Amino acid sequence: MIRAGWDRLRLFNIGELFAHRGRTTMAMIVMGVSAGLLVSVFSISGSITGSVDKLTHSLGGKAALEISGVTDAGFDQSLLQQIRAVSGVGTAVPMVRQSIGADENRALLIGADQSVSELGGDLEGPLKEQAAKLLTVSNGVLVGAGMGHKEGDKFQLGSVTATVAGVIDDPAAAKINGGHIAIALLPVAQKISDRAGRLDSVQIIAAPNTDVDQLRSELTKVVAGRAVVADPDLRSAQAGGAIMLVRYSTLASSAAALIVSSFLIYNAMSMAVAQRRPTLSLLRAMGGKRAPMIRDLLAEAALLGLFGGLIGAILGIFMGRSAIHQLPAAIVNSVESRTEYQVPGYAVPVAVLACVLASVLAAAIAARQVYKVAPIEALAPIGVGSADTVRPLLRWTAGILGLAIVTGAAVLAKADLGRLSIGSISLAIAGAVVLCFAATDPIVRAVAGVARLFGAPGALGATTIERAPRRVWATVMTVMIGVTAIVAIGNASRNMVSAATDSFEGLARTDVFVSPTAMEQFPTGPLLPPDLKDKLRDIPGVGGVGAAQMAFATLGRGRVMLQAYEGGVARTTALDSISEADQARMAAGQGVVISRDVARSLGVHEGSDLTLPTPTGEHHVQVLRVVPYFSAIAGVVVLDLDIMRQWYQRPGETIVGIDFAPGADPAKTMAAIRAAVPADIHVDTGRAAVTAISSSVRQGSSISAAILWITVLVSAVALLNTLMLSVLDRRRELGVLRAMGTSRRFLLRTVLTEAAGIGVTGALLGLGVGSAVHYLGTFALGHAIGMDIAYHPSPLLVAYAFIALALSLLGAVPPALRAARLPIVEAIAID
Incomplete structure (x- = not known):
């Protein structure tokens, strides 16, 4: 029985795939593009979280829990003895972990004591071999091969001149942060980072037979809010939040491409059923059952999805590698580790499975024709049998379902569910497709009506259109989805960029910004030199100088960005509405201002009490305001600068804002500022900062925009494939018309x-x-x-639609040329 089924599949289905190579190739290409887009999207987000996860496991080893600093300021080292005294703690390994350098020179400084060997991580072997060198070299460090140094080299590392005591080229250790690591003894690392007596992390190895949940509870009581007790994967979870918006938006665009691909498979399988009607009729007349025929068609579609998905997955790996470099620097630099391109283990299987399921589902709808056609009816031309008609009950059902889906999409879009609300876009498009199915007949009549506007050739084309309503409807849907995706997602993203840019317009009021990293990266550290602010204040032409700080902090299981300002410097437009009374309460440490996403995740609102964990313990404040703020990377908590310095033990500032004095020469003053600032510190005008931030936001949405235009190209391929199938299906008819004297131009x-x-x-x-x-x-x-985000319909809506239409119509050129060049004798000879 199995052999018979295989022979039937080989002869009647796989054989047909090879017989119609063009159709098979087109279907596989489109499915491949969809799979490639999915793999690239998964790889982009997987590279961020995977790099952090890889670093966490490499350093954490056997650790069951990690106690980490609330911010990058860490916590007091005196807490270590209290942690070690907790029952159930087998080993507590203290660490300093700090990012050093920027851009391509970005590396991770790791400081630890001899207890690090008990973690059993990837550093265990290299440290055992070379740890003794650290004891004999002043300010000695072990560097990864990626740092580009050799033993004995001296280089500036943080606040000291470090000496390379050894180079770690062990294959396992070389993979840690891409080999961009510097390892030092704990006191030396604290000296390099200028953080004497402070730790960033304590890795906890539980004693045998210890209840980890109970241990977590005991440690939480001991640290009392001065640090965060969590599973080691907390860093990975927080890193995922930074990339989530890009992931959701690109997934929505990729889903549109997959839907278009499904319609193409539907068309291909519908044509396959139509072309095989004589064969199917003969099999039915000989006693063949419908069920095996259906299974064979589904297996055929599954093969198309499988091979197309596998080919596309390979393409997606390379697409993702290219796209990872297009991520905004703010996202890449918001995580501790260097981002290494990784393809998650689930990416290829999920993408291929999605293609297979989409193919099988589309084919199942097309294969229903086999059930609806009697043996004698299967010999009838397309459009004559009942297979091409839609029952009224099915139409009404589709209409009700479509309205329900669209209503659900509207509710989801209006409900404040954070990033999950983006799902309403795909849901609304799906609902529109279902509604269009209910309106198949009017849509097909509209298509025929447009064709008739072109005279006699159009009248003949309209006749062909009306004979294959299902095929025409499916092709109209591919074009509609391509245009819809461009118009809807493209313009919504443009509105988002405009809103984000407007929210940062307040930065332009400040003439110059000085920060350790570029402003578009949200400078969270390191702190600026302590004497820099006073030097800048003494420069001729400088009228006012204000300080600000930004820092990532853990709040709950999520990560927020702390922001604190002095004298109004660096304020965004969204924060201008804070009243003087609220500012006074913030200065007294009684309240904070938070962004909407933080309020949503914590379940608080204006007037709610909020507990902030800080290195100095827990502090209870009131939520004074909930403000809109561009929170693509992390939500925001705004507090007074002096309060932030006290509670979070972060003296100094990460931003200095400068206003020119009245009558000062901007060019000369700017040149003097640049001369006074160390070369590795960024200096930008306020207007340049706004431009850079808006460019970074636009860059973040560019990947989604590229996917949308790929979807339009997929629609063009779908139209090409459908019209080519139509031409091939009517070769005899076209040949008769040519024999009767019809010109090639008329057929074209x-x-x-x-x-x-x-x-x-x-x-x-x-x-x-x-x-x-x-x-x-x-x-x-x-x-x-x-x-x-304000809704701003743009004249570009129509332009986008015309561009998408033009690309789609390009798909009609090859089939039209094929019809015009069809040899008369060959066409008439076809049975």
């Missing part, structure tokens, strides 16, 4: 009018649906980034 125009009818109708539907989804998308993206 006939196929082009079909494409015009499909393209124009699809583009108009896409423009209408896209505009509605664009409106919903502004709410969804607003909830995702924690701020208000």
